[in-house]
Amino acid sequence: MYIEVKDATKKFIQNEKEFTAFENVSLDIEKGEFICLLGPSGCGKSTLLNAIAGFDLVTEGSITIEGKEVLEPSTKNVTIFQNYGLLPWRTVLKNVELGLEPKKIPKVEREAIASKYIDMVGLSNFKNAHPKELSGGMQQRVSIARALAMDPDIIFMDEPFGALDAITRMKLQEDILSICKDYEKTIIFVTHDIEEAVFLADRIVILTPNPGKLKCVLDVPLSRKIAIEQAKIFS
Numbered sequence: 512m513y514i515e516v517k518d519a520t521k522k523f524i525q526n527e528k529e530f531t532a533f534e535n536v537s538l539d540i541e542k543g544e545f546i547c548l549l550g551p552s553g554c555g556k557s558t559l560l561n562a563i564a565g566f567d568l569v570t571e572g573s574i575t576i577e578g579k580e581v582l583e584p585s586t587k588n589v590t591i592f593q594n595y596g597l598l599p600w601r602t603v604l605k606n607v608e609l610g611l612e613p614k615k616i617p618k619v620e621r622e623a624i625a626s627k628y629i630d631m632v633g634l635s636n637f638k639n640a641h642p643k644e645l646s647g648g649m650q651q652r653v654s655i656a657r658a659l660a661m662d663p664d665i666i667f668m669d670e671p672f673g674a675l676d677a678i679t680r681m682k683l684q685e686d687i688l689s690i691c692k693d694y695e696k697t698i699i700f701v702t703h704d705i706e707e708a709v710f711l712a713d714r715i716v717i718l719t720p721n722p723g724k725l726k727c728v729l730d731v732p733l734s735r736k737i738a739i740e741q742a743k744i745f746s
């Protein structure tokens with residue numbers, strides 16, 4: 512199995528008391544799957560995502576990726592946060608190049624890779640713009656381009672479209688879905704929106720709060736996704 516979460520529990524100390532964010536979560540994820548973590552506010556979605564991504568470790572149980580225990584974030588993977596995480600003083604092009612800089616790729620090649628992904632998210636005309644000149648949806652597209660330019664194995668996304676209007680959100684949902692089909696990325700995506708989860712996911716992991724527990728894992732049948740796609744084409 513690609514990603515294995517085994518009996519994982521995360522406890523925090525809050526006001527000198529122990530608080531369980533989630534407990535006994537077990538979950539197997541295959542390479543190339545699109546997984547949505549779904550549940551109400553406070554059920555531990557972000558905490559679980561951060562634990563799989565290696566930002567915060569579980570207190571009991573284990574999480575492994577390709578058989579290796581997750582102890583820190585891996586440079587093979589990338590996380591897209593809700594607040595876009597763009598550097599305001601850098602242009603769109605330079606923001607997308609950011610993740611390529613530590614890889615010591617020559618400048619010309621770096622620019623070419625960054626440009627390819629900027630084109631893909633439809634921002635070719637904004638390469639030299641700064642984040643403040645862009646709308647929220649455009650900024651989120653820059654952060655998606657930046658993530659893809661790094662050619663990650665796994666993309667972690669924590670409610671990335673939460674702050675966007677419905678139309679931009681729909682467009683980006685379609686983009687991310689076709690990108691992960693074309694490039695076979697594994698995606699773990701947090702949302703509290705049931706329709707978003709059904710539209711995007713191969714499987715939906717439902718968490719319940721107090722403390723966060725895995726309630727069930729739902730398969731989203733392919734036929735339903737095809738039906739949604741066709742309904743869009745013909746409507």
Ligand SMILES: Nc1ncnc2c1ncn2[C@@H]1O[C@H](COP(=O)(O)OP(=O)(O)OP(=O)(O)O)[C@@H](O)[C@H]1O
Nearest residue numbers: 523524525532551552553554555556557558559703
């Ligand atoms: N660093 C922390 N220290 C203490 N408690 C924390 C910490 N991070 C999260 N928690 C607690 O863990 C619980 C789960 O938080 P988490 O952020 O994972 O929820 P969530 O499902 O992502 O909610 P939302 O949909 O509102 O983002 C919350 O009750 C929160 O107070």
Ligand SMILES: [Mg+2]
Nearest residue numbers: 556557558669
């Ligand atoms: Mg959260």
